Amino acid sequence: MKTNLFKLALSLSLTFAALESQAETRITYKSAKSSSSYYQMGVQIAEAIKAGSEGGMIVTVEESQRSVQNVMEARARGADYVFTTPPTLVKLAQSGKAMFEGRGDPKFNEIRALFPIPSLTMHFVMSEKSGVTDFPGMEGKMILLGKGSFGAREGEKYLKLFGLEGKVELAEVELSNAVAALKNGQIDGFVTAGAWPAPNVIEAAASTAVNVISLDDEQIAQSKRTKLVIPSGTYKGQDDITTTSLPVVAYTTTAMDDDTAYTLTKTFWEQKAKMGENAPWWNGVDQGLMVNIIDKIHPGAIRYYKEVGVELTAAQQ
Known part of the structure; x- marks a missing residue:
C-alpha cells in the first residue's frame, strides 16, 4: 500500500513539475x-x-x-x-x-x-579649472580618451572632425582612473560613453567642479549621430547638455x-x-x-x- 502511495505521489509530483515547466x-x-x-x-x-x-x-x-x-x-x-x-x-x-x-x-x-x-551617450567632461567650455577650448589640454571602447573611438573621431587632431595631449591613463586623474590635475578632461546618468560623470561632478561640454547642431550633423539632450540637474552644476548618442x-x-x-x-x-x-x-x-x-x-x-x-x-x- 505504501509503495503504491509513494508511486502515486511521485507521479503527481512529476506531473506538476511538468505543468509548471510548460507554464514558464x-x-x-x-x-x-x-x-x-x-x-x-x-x-x-x-x-x-x-x-x-x-x-x-x-x-x-x-x-x-x-x-x-x-x-x-x-x-x-x-x-x-x-x-x-x-x-x-x-x-x-x-x-x-x-x-x-x-x-x-x-x-x-x-x-x-x-x-x-x-542609448550610448557621449560625455565630454572638462575640469572647471581648465577653463574649457567648448571644443576649440580643448586645444593644448590633456584629454583622456581611454582605449578600445566605443567612447574612445568616438572621441578620437570628434577630435578629427572638429580640427583638434594633434592639437590636444592624450593621457596614457586608464578610463577607470579618470575621476581621480581629473581631481588631482593629471588631466584637464575625459571622454566617456554610456547610458546617462553615467556613474563616472556623476562622481566627477560631485567631487570637483566640471563643465560637461555641449555640441551645437552643426557639430551633431558632422558626427552623423543622434542628438540627445541630458536634462538640467542630471549632473551637479550642469544645465541641459546637448550631445550625441548611439541608440x-x-x-x-x-x-x-x-x-x-x-x-x-x-x-x-x-x-x-x-x-x-x-x-x-x-x-x-x-x-x-x-x-x-x-x-x-x-x-x-x-x-x-x-x-x-x-x-x-x-x-x-
Missing part, C-alpha cells in the same frame, strides 16, 4: 561583456520581467563580446533569442555591408525590434511567437518605472526613443504599442 516561458537575453553597464541592464530586465510576469517568464542573461556577435547569432538561434544592438548594425547586416560583407544571410531579414533601451534596441526574430513578444514588451514598459527607482538610466527611456527604431517591429510588440496608442511609422510595421 524561457528567454535568452544576449547582452554585453559582464563588466559593462549593458550587462547590468540585462540583469535588471531579467529581474523585472520575472517579477512583472509573476514568474511566468524567465530571462537568462548571456555575456557577449560585441553587438556584431549578437546580430550574427540571430542566424542560428531559436524562438527564445533576444539580443541588443544599435539599429544601424541590423541595417548593415541586412544589406551585407561593412563588417557583414561576405557574411550575409536571409535570416537577418527576420530580425524584429521589441523596445529601446538606454540601442532589444531585438528578437520572427521565430518568436506573437504572444511571447507581446508579453515581453508589455512587461518591460510596465516595469520600467520601477527599474528606474534603483537604476536612473532607465528614466531616460521613454516613448520618444521609439523613433530610433528604424526597422520592423515584431507583430506581437506592435499589438502592445497599438493598445497604448504609440504611433508607429510605416517602416516599423
